[in-house]
Amino acid sequence: MAETKNMIVNMGPQHPATHGVLRLVLELDGETVVDVIPHLGHLHRGIEKLAEHKTYHQALTLTDRMDYTGALINNLGYCLAVEKLLDIEGEIPDRANVLRVCLSELQRIAGHLLWLATHALDIGAMTMLFYCFREREIIHDLLEEVTGARLTPSFIRVGGLADDINDKFITKTTDFIKKFPSRVDEYELMLTHNPIWRKRINGIGIISQEDCISYAITGPVLRAAGVSYDIRKAQPYSGYESYDFEIPTGTTGDVYDRYTVRLTEMRQSTRIVEQALDRLADGPVMLDDFRYTPPPKEDVYNSIEGLIRHFKLMSAGYKAPEGEVYMSVEGTKGELGYYLVSDGSENPYRFRVRPPCFINLQALKDMSVGHMVADVIAVIGSLDIVLGEIDR
Amino acid sequence: MINLTIDGTPVQVEKGQTILEAANSAGIRIPTMCWMKKMRPIGSCRMCVVEVEGLGKPVSACDTMAAADMKVTTQSELLHGMRRDALSLMLVGHPLDCPVCDKGGECVLQDMVWEFGVTEQPTPGAQPTRDIERYISPMIKQWADRCVLCARCVTACKEVKGIGCIEIKGNGFDSYIGPVEGVDCISCGECLSVCPVGALTDGIRDEKARIWQSKRITTTCGYCGVGCQFDLNVLNDKIIRVTTTDHDKLPNFGSLCIKGRFAWEFVDHPDRLTKPLVRRDGELRETTWEDALHTAAKKIKEVRDAHGPDSIAGFASARCTNEDNYVFQKFFRAVIGTNNVDHCARL
Numbered sequence: 001m002a003e004t005k006n007m008i009v010n011m012g013p014q015h016p017a018t019h020g021v022l023r024l025v026l027e028l029d030g031e032t033v034v035d036v037i038p039h040l041g042h043l044h045r046g047i048e049k050l051a052e053h054k055t056y057h058q059a060l061t062l063t064d065r066m067d068y069t070g071a072l073i074n075n076l077g078y079c080l081a082v083e084k085l086l087d088i089e090g091e092i093p094d095r096a097n098v099l100r101v102c103l104s105e106l107q108r109i110a111g112h113l114l115w116l117a118t119h120a121l122d123i124g125a126m127t128m129l130f131y132c133f134r135e136r137e138i139i140h141d142l143l144e145e146v147t148g149a150r151l152t153p154s155f156i157r158v159g160g161l162a163d164d165i166n167d168k169f170i171t172k173t174t175d176f177i178k179k180f181p182s183r184v185d186e187y188e189l190m191l192t193h194n195p196i197w198r199k200r201i202n203g204i205g206i207i208s209q210e211d212c213i214s215y216a217i218t219g220p221v222l223r224a225a226g227v228s229y230d231i232r233k234a235q236p237y238s239g240y241e242s243y244d245f246e247i248p249t250g251t252t253g254d255v256y257d258r259y260t261v262r263l264t265e266m267r268q269s270t271r272i273v274e275q276a277l278d279r280l281a282d283g284p285v286m287l288d289d290f291r292y293t294p295p296p297k298e299d300v301y302n303s304i305e306g307l308i309r310h311f312k313l314m315s316a317g318y319k320a321p322e323g324e325v326y327m328s329v330e331g332t333k334g335e336l337g338y339y340l341v342s343d344g345s346e347n348p349y350r351f352r353v354r355p356p357c358f359i360n361l362q363a364l365k366d367m368s369v370g371h372m373v374a375d376v377i378a379v380i381g382s383l384d385i386v387l388g389e390i391d392r
Numbered sequence: 393m394i395n396l397t398i399d400g401t402p403v404q405v406e407k408g409q410t411i412l413e414a415a416n417s418a419g420i421r422i423p424t425m426c427w428m429k430k431m432r433p434i435g436s437c438r439m440c441v442v443e444v445e446g447l448g449k450p451v452s453a454c455d456t457m458a459a460a461d462m463k464v465t466t467q468s469e470l471l472h473g474m475r476r477d478a479l480s481l482m483l484v485g486h487p488l489d490c491p492v493c494d495k496g497g498e499c500v501l502q503d504m505v506w507e508f509g510v511t512e513q514p515t516p517g518a519q520p521t522r523d524i525e526r527y528i529s530p531m532i533k534q535w536a537d538r539c540v541l542c543a544r545c546v547t548a549c550k551e552v553k554g555i556g557c558i559e560i561k562g563n564g565f566d567s568y569i570g571p572v573e574g575v576d577c578i579s580c581g582e583c584l585s586v587c588p589v590g591a592l593t594d595g596i597r598d599e600k601a602r603i604w605q606s607k608r609i610t611t612t613c614g615y616c617g618v619g620c621q622f623d624l625n626v627l628n629d630k631i632i633r634v635t636t637t638d639h640d641k642l643p644n645f646g647s648l649c650i651k652g653r654f655a656w657e658f659v660d661h662p663d664r665l666t667k668p669l670v671r672r673d674g675e676l677r678e679t680t681w682e683d684a685l686h687t688a689a690k691k692i693k694e695v696r697d698a699h700g701p702d703s704i705a706g707f708a709s710a711r712c713t714n715e716d717n718y719v720f721q722k723f724f725r726a727v728i729g730t731n732n733v734d735h736c737a738r739l
Contacts, residue, residue: 290511301488304483304488304503307488307490307509308510311497315604316497
């Protein structure tokens, strides 16, 4: 018998399978994975530290730049945390809450579409990219029309929303959610019963419920393992408790289960958007509290009281009461939490993010060991990681 | 000593103190806009209103003497409303100048309006008629429409400087700060240093900066031996203006003369000597400090050794600080050994 030696291989940071800049050091026995060590930090920008030097209002823009596939949900989590800190969480106008839910769910669909497109592309199903991006474009056009930006809207603000939507948004969104379920059917037609696709993902990257919980894994990865845990149901925010939707779960916790869970989530999100549009009533989209929220623009331009309020809020910023809060939302990838500590000044004393991707990525080794090199790519895809959030 | 209670806290003060001074000594904040420690109470802004038990209506804390067994309340719904009303009235016809006003960000009016949450004008439509902008002296710009008529400038000119060249003219909406006939302004800038809003600004440099953009460096005035303290406002390593914020501190209590406040442009004048010169072959040439000091020391030593210490005289400058001049005369007396020391004694 000839003596054999394990081989160390670098995967990334420029490998096409990594959505972002992740470097994996693989130890291989032939083609079988023996060890996986992720090397993080290539995309580190010091977001948490930067936020400590910004006012609560300014720090919002940094949250967009973490998970850029779910920027509006990042905004929402941060705003909810600040609102809890300021003790104005119960005063957010109804219309703002409904629109927050509506925009969050559209963002979730867009995030999941990006995942499906790239995940399928990684495994070799290139056509999916074009189908998914077709729908994702529609959502991004919608978001652009409302927020002015496609990826980094910073639209959900402390106290409500930056601006109201227009009627065009409602008709276009209604149009989209009518069409979208049939589009999901198309994806399923191409993938779910496709033997090549099933061979690549069935029984790959299995993780048990117990392991998920001990890793603190959340989001679709946890639900695929059979745990029905979703922040929207477990600790509802922005009125999610009043919407009718289901939490899809898997049984085995393999890559296939994570695929089906996300597909079903897209359908459920469509239902939520539909309900949100139905209950959208007229009203303000921003809380009117001179201490924390900017006045309407016509006040700023036409009255000295409004101008002074705007000037002070935008330059000095408001002081938050001393204390600490933790607030989490169901991001596209899992539980996205914000932990803020205030020392009573205009800037957060500590700005800590609980990043779902970072925590979910820790299970990569457990999921990959014993599988082939090519399966690592399927597993990474199924984790749906965004390095902007992992490295921050 | 008299004993009184402010917001439930027992306070002991000397007789002759106002309620405001009593509150300040106990660390209780009463909002003020026109009051300044170095001047007599003006009582124009009505921000310091307090309730005193037994008196029919609220009184201003700045000019009401503290009396024995007084029970004072500084915060209540009524007082809050009165302060808001007073601010609203000040805002009548106030121009939308915050973005272009020099004072934006360090304006007492802005701070108060935000603190008390004045968000709308209960008496809209009323517009005072005032001049928009003019110079009251070549140094001082007046923006009459930004003025809240607190009379700080008038009082400071009269009480601190003893000049009294400005006064409140006109009545009602048409009131404005204007010159007194026959009394000349000396452009000391006292008025603009006490202005709580941006109604009086300096007209020296066009470069301006918000308070959080420029650095404030507290330093000693280089003009005479008084040693006035002021803050140089520095933007991109260039002085943009001189301010005084500390109106309670020796030696100048925030006051300056025309030179200290406005005559600082020489600092970066192109004609100014910035490198040492040594005369060689009848011509002044640029050199290093090392060489210049070495040459001077050598020459002084040569002269002293050849002709004795009294053949040398030292002539210092009144524009140096006292500390510099002290070292200078010490050097001449102790090191060189002569009492021939003098200085220009004028500016």
